[in-house]
Amino acid sequence: MDQFLQNYGFLLVTLVQQSLLAYSLYFPLMAGQLSLASPGFYALGGYIAAIMATAEYFAPWRDALGWGIFPLGWLAAGIISGILALLVGIPALRLRGIYLALATIAFVEILRVICLNLAITGGAIGIFGIPQLFESRWSYIWTFGPLLLLILCFSYRLDRSRVGRAFKAIREDELAADAMGINPTRYKVLAFVIGAVLAGVVGAMSAPFLNTWNARQGTFDASIAYLAYVLIGGSRSMWGPLLGGIMLSALPEILRPLKDARLIINGLVLVFASIYLPQGIVGAVGSIRNFTTQTLGIGRSEK
Amino acid sequence: MTVLLEAERLCRNFGGLKAVNEVTFQVMEGEIFGLIGPNGAGKTTLFNLMTGLTPVSSGVLRYRGNILTGLPPHRIAAQGIGRTFQNIRLFKGLSALENIKVSQHVTTKSGLLSGFFGTPSSRVEEKRVEEKAWELLALVGLSDRAAELAANFSYGDQRRLEIARALALDPKIVLLDEPAAGMNSSEKQGLSEFIRAIRDRFKLTVLLIEHHVPLVMNLCDRIAVLNFGELITVGEPAEVQKNRDVIEAYLGAE
Amino acid sequence: MDAVQFLQNFLNGISIGSVYAIFALGYTLVFSILGIINFAHGAIFTLGAYLTYSLAVGQFGIGGLLADLQLPFQFSFTISLFIGAILSGMAGVLVERCAFRPLRTRGADPLLALVSSLGVALVTVNLLQYLVGSEIYSFPSDVYGDIRPAFLLHIGEKLVVVRTVQIIIFAVSMVVLALLGYLIGWTRIGKALRAVAENASTASLLGINVDRFILYTFFLSGFLGGMAGSLVGTSFGIAGPYFGVSYGLKGLAVIVMGGLGSIPGAVLGGMVIGLAEAFVPSEYSAYKEAVAFAFLFAVLLIRPQGLLGSSQIQKV
Numbered sequence: 001m002d003q004f005l006q007n008y009g010f011l012l013v014t015l016v017q018q019s020l021l022a023y024s025l026y027f028p029l030m031a032g033q034l035s036l037a038s039p040g041f042y043a044l045g046g047y048i049a050a051i052m053a054t055a056e057y058f059a060p061w062r063d064a065l066g067w068g069i070f071p072l073g074w075l076a077a078g079i080i081s082g083i084l085a086l087l088v089g090i091p092a093l094r095l096r097g098i099y100l101a102l103a104t105i106a107f108v109e110i111l112r113v114i115c116l117n118l119a120i121t122g123g124a125i126g127i128f129g130i131p132q133l134f135e136s137r138w139s140y141i142w143t144f145g146p147l148l149l150l151i152l153c154f155s156y157r158l159d160r161s162r163v164g165r166a167f168k169a170i171r172e173d174e175l176a177a178d179a180m181g182i183n184p185t186r187y188k189v190l191a192f193v194i195g196a197v198l199a200g201v202v203g204a205m206s207a208p209f210l211n212t213w214n215a216r217q218g219t220f221d222a223s224i225a226y227l228a229y230v231l232i233g234g235s236r237s238m239w240g241p242l243l244g245g246i247m248l249s250a251l252p253e254i255l256r257p258l259k260d261a262r263l264i265i266n267g268l269v270l271v272f273a274s275i276y277l278p279q280g281i282v283g284a285v286g287s288i289r290n291f292t293t294q295t296l297g298i299g300r301s302e303k
Numbered sequence: 304m305t306v307l308l309e310a311e312r313l314c315r316n317f318g319g320l321k322a323v324n325e326v327t328f329q330v331m332e333g334e335i336f337g338l339i340g341p342n343g344a345g346k347t348t349l350f351n352l353m354t355g356l357t358p359v360s361s362g363v364l365r366y367r368g369n370i371l372t373g374l375p376p377h378r379i380a381a382q383g384i385g386r387t388f389q390n391i392r393l394f395k396g397l398s399a400l401e402n403i404k405v406s407q408h409v410t411t412k413s414g415l416l417s418g419f420f421g422t423p424s425s426r427v428e429e430k431r432v433e434e435k436a437w438e439l440l441a442l443v444g445l446s447d448r449a450a451e452l453a454a455n456f457s458y459g460d461q462r463r464l465e466i467a468r469a470l471a472l473d474p475k476i477v478l479l480d481e482p483a484a485g486m487n488s489s490e491k492q493g494l495s496e497f498i499r500a501i502r503d504r505f506k507l508t509v510l511l512i513e514h515h516v517p518l519v520m521n522l523c524d525r526i527a528v529l530n531f532g533e534l535i536t537v538g539e540p541a542e543v544q545k546n547r548d549v550i551e552a553y554l555g556a557e
Numbered sequence: 558m559d560a561v562q563f564l565q566n567f568l569n570g571i572s573i574g575s576v577y578a579i580f581a582l583g584y585t586l587v588f589s590i591l592g593i594i595n596f597a598h599g600a601i602f603t604l605g606a607y608l609t610y611s612l613a614v615g616q617f618g619i620g621g622l623l624a625d626l627q628l629p630f631q632f633s634f635t636i637s638l639f640i641g642a643i644l645s646g647m648a649g650v651l652v653e654r655c656a657f658r659p660l661r662t663r664g665a666d667p668l669l670a671l672v673s674s675l676g677v678a679l680v681t682v683n684l685l686q687y688l689v690g691s692e693i694y695s696f697p698s699d700v701y702g703d704i705r706p707a708f709l710l711h712i713g714e715k716l717v718v719v720r721t722v723q724i725i726i727f728a729v730s731m732v733v734l735a736l737l738g739y740l741i742g743w744t745r746i747g748k749a750l751r752a753v754a755e756n757a758s759t760a761s762l763l764g765i766n767v768d769r770f771i772l773y774t775f776f777l778s779g780f781l782g783g784m785a786g787s788l789v790g791t792s793f794g795i796a797g798p799y800f801g802v803s804y805g806l807k808g809l810a811v812i813v814m815g816g817l818g819s820i821p822g823a824v825l826g827g828m829v830i831g832l833a834e835a836f837v838p839s840e841y842s843a844y845k846e847a848v849a850f851a852f853l854f855a856v857l858l859i860r861p862q863g864l865l866g867s868s869q870i871q872k873v
Contacts, residue, residue: 106850161418270676
């Protein structure tokens with residue numbers, strides 16, 4: 001077992017971490033909004049945690065708080081990401097359609113250029129030698145794991161609550177939702193902010209886990225990867241991002257023998273999945289189940 | 304009887320087209336008010352102006368003396384104005400029950416965190432939402448299909464579900480845009496009775512757009528006739544039926 | 558900044574701005590017809606640059622699987638540019654067939670078209686990397702034949718440098734813009750395209766084969782994208798298979814700036830952003846890459862419909 005965790009611990013934690021990032025897209029999508037900002041907030045959160053853990057200025061804080069500096073970093077990352085998300089989200093979300101996606105692409109790019117040029121973020125080199133919270137990679141499951149559980153509970157409750165229903169109504173038909181008394185801008189911004197806070201916190205947790213942090217953490221490519229997790233897993237089910245995140249982030253590992261060709265296969269997976277699995281894997285499983293119960297009468301439960 | 308809703312010289316232009324032109328009328332509390340007119344007369348546009356989906360070009364709308372014009376749709380809905388759509392805009396990917404729950408948004412308060420933690424007040428509220436949703440489903444006779452997606456319902460059932468969704472707002476006024484479209488004559492008869500019943504039960508004021516003239520004549524207390532965006536006449540069915548301009552508008556349009 | 562510096566920046570700006578314009582037009586054409594952004598457009602840009610390079614130089618890049626292969630022929634730059642753009646247009650058609658049509662015929666969620674076009678982009682870019690490697694390289698300096706590499710304008714004591722490439726870029730872009738304007742404004746194909754953009758179902762009732770015109774649109778879009786990539790490639794070199802990504806994103810800023818779906822808007826937006834980048838003072842040049850996106854935000858805040866877009870009336 002120890003040997004197994006030695007070899008695969010990093011991968012296992014990465015799968016959880018990537019799934020969490022998938023959820024950061026899932027919440028805006030629940031309100032029908034495509035946000036590609038997650039890598040931006042993820043990078044930002046990571047920088048915040050990395051700076052708090054390494055910068056001279058925070059040395060007295062570190063001495064006073066000990067390991068408490070880490071949770072404080074998560075909190076700071078969450079709050080700052082949330083505030084920034086409000087500033088980015090409000091102008092873009094007053095509008096219907098594709099504007100949020102475009103604004104978030106712009107946000108990620110601007111942030112990336114800024115981080116590449118500031119001294120505090122270490123410029124192009126980034127920040128390295130970030131102090132560790134745990135001794136082994138695998139132990140980071142104790143930060144990412146509980147966060148995932150929390151997010152799963154949150155998704156479950158959200159789906160069955162007033163706010164979650166407002167999200168879904170906007171996704172289904174923004175105009176009709178408006179006519180039914182739901183303020184679309186408000187709930188779209190809320191959904192976007194939830195995703196941003198989550199991405200920020202995951203970033204803050206990831207900085208010590210990955211040991212180094214630089215502007216490559218937040219790129220457009222990462223946005224696409226997270227989007228693929230959600231859509232291929234299933235954007236209409238709370239299990240979709242988890243399933244998609246785990247499967248797709250394990251895929252490069254499985255395809256490792258293919259070397260350079262594996263990114264080509266990644267792309268093909270995206271194309272085929274969007275064409276043949278429009279509801280994602282969870283949706284496809286659901287329709288198969290419906291088919292077997294309704295058409296074949298297998299496993300039909302009594303009312 | 305008191306005036307509930309009042310339109311004063313309401314206008315809406317689309318480019319050069321005057322879709323609604325200087326329309327003035329009043330709707331009394333508790334009445335069933337019909338809106339008729341040939342295709343393209345501006346009936347649906349008028350509904351959209353009243354619910355804020357289309358901004359007015361000029362003119363004023365008042366509800367109980369408060370100005371509605373300029374408010375976004377959700378603020379208007381929150382004042383107790385519910386509606387249905389000509390081309391049915393249910394939340395198709397949600398279940399029938401959820402469609403009705405969604406519309407109870409304005410009468411409930413629970414937020415993100417109280418919903419997550421399941422605070423006592425949010426639990427009480429959620430229970431009330433659930434009960435009311437079932438009640439309204441039963442009212443339109445769809446309670447045995449509560450979990451089905453709205454998209455899977457027949458056209459007539461979707462229309463009924465949409466009315467139930469509008470009622471979930473606890474409205475004082477409902478605007479029904481062609482509720483009888485696609486129904487056969489016995490269904491239309493049933494619909495008339497249903498509209499009267501909900502009016503009495505929920506103390507509603509009903510505005511409706513309808514093409515089927517006999518239905519309107521039977522059901523409505525008063526009728527407004529629009530043609531080319533202008534109001535030709537408002538009055539009781541018998542008067543309207545005799546109005547020469549109305550006859551001309553209809554015959555001329557044929 | 559003195560007048561000479563201003564002139565220099567201005568010339569640099571309109572040259573790169575004209576490429577942004579034709580590139581962004583590729584997005585706009587597709588958007589105006591389908592209401593969807595084709596995220597594979599940046600990959601077509603890259604592909605165009607590689608194709609033109611291979612045709613003009615006679616070899617496939619430097620590294621990768623095809624490193625040792627030589628083309629048996631070599632074309633002049635003009636012809637390579639043209640063929641490269643035609644081939645890119647065909648790639649655009651292929652993108653439509655693979656990523657858009659299957660979804661359209663099913664009436665799928667438009668979000669999925671974003672993902673499938675991103676998928677096609679990923680395949681294209683990585684296939685390129687696999688085949689021609691990820692090296693950075695530039696067109697040989699003699700690619701235009703005997704024309705001198707730059708023209709110098711003496712203004713008093715000062716010097717304004719106009720690279721030949723810049724003139725070529727500007728001239729080619731203007732010719733392409735003029736032809737496109739003619740095509741859309743004055744020909745039957747253009748009229749049909751506009752009809753499809755206005756309302757696809759009405760157009761099909763009028764007997765216009767909508768699917769065919771969507772293919773034409775993707776061809777034009779790919780042609781413009783490939784042309785833009787080739788022009789940028791000759792000017793700044795080909796910075797590996799990913800070099801289209803940043804232009805792809807910048808192009809999005811351009812079309813939002815001009816107004817989504819507006820053809821003159823894309824041209825104006827391209828020029829504005831090209832000029833704005835050129836006028837970034839040299840001490841802030843590291844932030845040049847962010848200028849387009851800053852503009853995007855400004856437009857969203859101040860004039861969401863873009864410079865030349867009209868605010869749309871939502872159909873209820």
